[in-house]
Amino acid sequence: MVWKDLLVERRSKETLNALFFFGLLLLFVFQFALGPDRERLAGTLPGLLWLGFILSGLLALGRTFVVERENDCWEGLLLAPGDKSAIYVGKLAGNLLLMLAIEAILLVLFGFFFNLDLANVLPGLAVVIALGTVALAAVGTLFAAMTAQVRARELLFPVLLLPVEAPVLLATVKATEAVLLGETLGSVAHWLKLLAAADVVYVAVGVLTFDFVLEA
């Protein structure tokens, strides 16, 4: 499953290209909305970074199952032998890789435009981003499978996902802020533990309930 999705993505590159462009546009929009004042931008940077991740994540995740519909592969998914949770794990892994790729690009763009010294904070930042992205993708993959089968899915998907991800957003922004200020990961250990707990809970619930989402 992962292999198939990655192959499709590599061949077409459509999602990644479009999302790269979308990330660039987001940076422009943030800059225009807040003005050129560097001081003010620096304070809002962790929030902007995660806003960028979440907005591009919404677009990427929302497409997970829609492509299966568009390519008439939906029935194939439903009829696939074996455990449905394997499909969930496969889609989740694919989404995770896609999102991490987008986030890496966005991070470089942020570093470039906002004059960040990323090299020193990268290890800590990578931990925070990895933990937060798993939580985003786990719920996002589950909800995408549901909303793909509903009308007005483009509307419903973010409306369902954003409130559920509120604690993840709070935790990642606070942790990112601390890391960017040069604090150690130990000082935000409680946030990292919360993110780890969220990862475990979301993935477990996703694996257990995915069967019911993909019923014919």
Added chain:
Amino acid sequence: MRRLLGGVTLAGLVAGLVMGFAIAPREATQGNVQRIMYLHVPSVWVAYLAFGVVLVASVVYLMRRAEAADRLAHASAEVGVLFTGLTIATGSIWGKPTWGAWWTWDARLTSVSILFVMYLGYLLLRGMIEDRERGARFAAVLGIVAAFNVPLVHFSVYWWRTLHQPPSLMKPGPGTMPDIIVAALLVNFAAFTLLYVYFVTRRARVLRLEAEAEA
């Protein structure tokens, strides 16, 4: 039976109001404003109770496929959203004279409002799916995710910031409230719980009749 439940609930609510607004003493620092507590605290209790019932009913539905469990989850979510809204409204009215603002991003206000939007999304999802069986399945999955999210929301928001007065009930050590206030509060707790049961049973019955009429 329904009539009886309705009557008892009404009597309980009247008794709770009389105790809270007439018999219980005026609070020394906040004055009469503090009396809104007798509505505010039981509302939030009912909201949490309702969302707990949504979780249990959702799990039962996915395991047994009992339509009654689905209707219970649906009715309970609606009542839960209503009481979450009441909690926010009464909290705002209480907050304006005591904190000087209708709204602050205080920890508990934030977590209750996240709960509010999460379960509004749940009702929205239900409203958008025509197929009854599929709607029930998806709503059950969302009901489970949302319930497991509650503790995460709680801790994240608590660490984020806090300004709310600490809860005066159910904390270890000697109570700080006179018995009469505790009694008035307990009467209101009981009355609100009865009101919840009354609303949910009525709403679940309407949902059943709707399903029968469609079939």
